Amino acid sequence: MPLYVYRCRVAAEACDSCRDGVEVFQKISEAALTACPECGKPVVRLLHATPTVRDSSDKKILSDENLKKHGFKKLVNAGGGKFDEAV
C-alpha cells in the first residue's frame, strides 16, 4: 500500500502534523484526502513516498562505469564460492 504525504494548504493554519507533511497509508484506489486527519484543515497531496514503478535511473546508478567512478568494487559470482572482480 503506497504511502502518501499531505501538507496543509495554508501553512499558517497547519497543525504539527500537516505543517511538515502528514504521511498516510492508502490504497491506490482510495480517493485523496482533502482534510488533515489531525486538525481537519484542507490539505494537498504531495507525493507517495514509495514509488511502485522503478525508473531506469537505478540501472545507471549501478552501472560499472558509475561504480568505478565512486570507488566501489563489483564482484561477480564465478561459481564454486569464487568471486571475480568485475570493476
Ligand SMILES: [Zn+2]
Ligand atoms: Zn493538520
